[in-house]
Amino acid sequence: MPEKNQVCTAEITGLTAEGSGVCRVDGMAVFVPGTAVGDMAEIKIVKVLKSYAFGIVERIVTPSPDRVENTCSVYKQCGGCLLRHISYEAECRTKDSIVRDAFTRIGGLTPEFDSFLGAEATEHYRNKAQYPLAIRDGKAVCGFYAPRSHRLVPVTDCALQPEVFGEILRTVLGYINEKKLSVYDETTGSGIMRHIYLRRGAHSGEIMVCLVVRKDVSRQLSALCRLLTESFADIKSIVMNINPRKTNVILGDSCVTLWGSDTISDTMCGNTVEISPLSFYQVNTLQAERLYAKALEYAAPDGSEVIADLYCGAGTIGLSMAEKAAKIVGVEIIPQAVENAKRNAQSNNITNAEFHCGDAGEVFGKLRKQGCAPDMIVVDPPRKGCSQETVDLIAEASPKRIVMISCNPATAARDAKLLSEKGYSVDKVCGVDLFPRTGHVECVVLMSRDKA
Structure with a gap:
């Protein structure tokens, strides 16, 4: 040893x-x-x-x-871009192997593996960033936490974020320091300004600035709203999110719109999408469209089928399939995301989609009792994967096809294995890189009811 x-x-x-x-x-x-x-x-x-x-x-x-030569000055301290020291070709080979290994070794499965879908853009691709604030040498700074710590690494220019995000960050930090607004201290629970949270529509270019605070300080932020809107024409929404809890959870439950609209808009798979601060929306829009196209290819709806979309977020996956389905039934636990999904359907004149709020397993169970019998289920669970209850309910619903989108190949393989034990064959898997230069990789899985 x-x-x-x-x-x-x-x-x-x-x-x-x-x-x-x-x-x-x-x-x-x-x-x-x-x-x-x-x-x-x-x-x-x-x-x-x-x-x-x-x-x-x-x-x-x-x-x-x-x-390859690393081009980021904080690469080793930040820890976000774990793979910035190797070529992107090598990164795709590595991620493809991770997906394949998860299903063959962890899951003990033998699906057909489609060609790995690498990204065309490996820099400036993120449409969302959340920057914690801290005090360094008496000044407010923002950045990212070092791996496995809450030690802030000051950053305003991140190679994965749009360049305009850095300009907005420096403007906000300058205002905080000029007005001497207090910065939240997570050890004591004191201070006001917690996070700067930015979202941007990849196709629309619309920007949302969300300022996460411990308590309502809208009066102190009114001048900042003027400064931001005068400096950045693409800002369409400035929101204050209030999080009074002593927690490392970023967002609180209450949002107050300080300027502009409550949401921003973007386009996903040809549909107009409304995005609020609390909406789930894939951070790499262009790659997400390729991911959803692969999911649609696997689902292969013929226009007569009912599709249940579990963990549906703002409805982007289900709505991308609505034209080729008889009906879409979406389930999501975040109320604001469900409202976004309903408005997204309405704004795109999609009349065959309905959305329900609650835990995927619980709501889907109730819908099943009310007679909802989907021909197909699309499921996009969080990193921890599906709950056992959700796996059981999916199997009980007995759809002819299941399409799973997962940001964690290991839990996807685990859930696919569980479903394989309940009468489903795991037919195809495709790895998709939504997060170039990081260690994360997504995959799409096609399962079909075993006729035997």
Whole structure:
């Protein structure tokens, strides 16, 4: 076994879903952040557990052909872009392997794997960013938390965000510092300004500025609204979200519109979409459209079918299928998102969609008792996957096809395995990169009722 503080030279032979390189030292797997497959590296062992260990790079002896020059000044401190040190081609290979491994090794399944869908744009693709605030050297700053901590890394120019976000951040920070507005301290629960939260329509260009505060300070922010709207013509909405709780949850339940409209609009799969601060909306619009197109391809509705859309958010997936379905029934737990979904259907003259608010398992169970018998179910669960109740209800509904969209291949494979034990074959899987340069990867899964 390797020992703590031991220094050794080893070749990196794999990458984990968390972006760490993997090598073997004295027969034990060692995980080493910031390395690439093919690196020959001098590694210092920093922690040894029963069956694996962790190391840090002392020196790259021979660099991998996959290595590229990192262009972000806070890449190592921020930890958001885990894969910025390798080429995008290598990143796609890694993510494709993560998806395949989840279904074959974790799930024990043998689906057909479609070609991995990499992104055309790997920079400035995000339509949403949430920046916590802190005080550094007596001044308000914003940025991102370092990995596994609440230590703020000050950032205003992030390569994944639209450039205009940096300009807006600097304007807001300048105002906070000029007016001496207090910044929230999560250890004491004191201070007012908590987060700067920005959203932007990828197609429309419309921008929402949401200021997360501990209590109502609308009077102190009125001059900031004038400053922002005079400086940035694309800002269509300025909202104050009030979160009085001593918690690390970003958004509170109450939103007050300070200027403009309550929402912004964008286009998704040809439909106009209304986005509120609390709406779920995929952060990479262009890739999300490719993701939804793959989901529609898998669903293959013929115009006569009822489609249940579970964890539907603002309804974007279901509405993208509405033209080819007899009826869409959406279920979502966030009330504001459900209202957005209803308005999205109305604004696009989609009359065959209805949306219900509540836990997906509970609401769908009630709908089933009322006679809702979907021919097809589309499910887009959170990272933790479907609840056991939801899996059971999906199986009981016995749709002929299930299309699952997941941001966590491991839980998707787990849920697909559970459904395979309840009479469904797992036919196809496709990995899709919605988050270039990060360790995250999405996948789409097609399951069909086993006729046998």
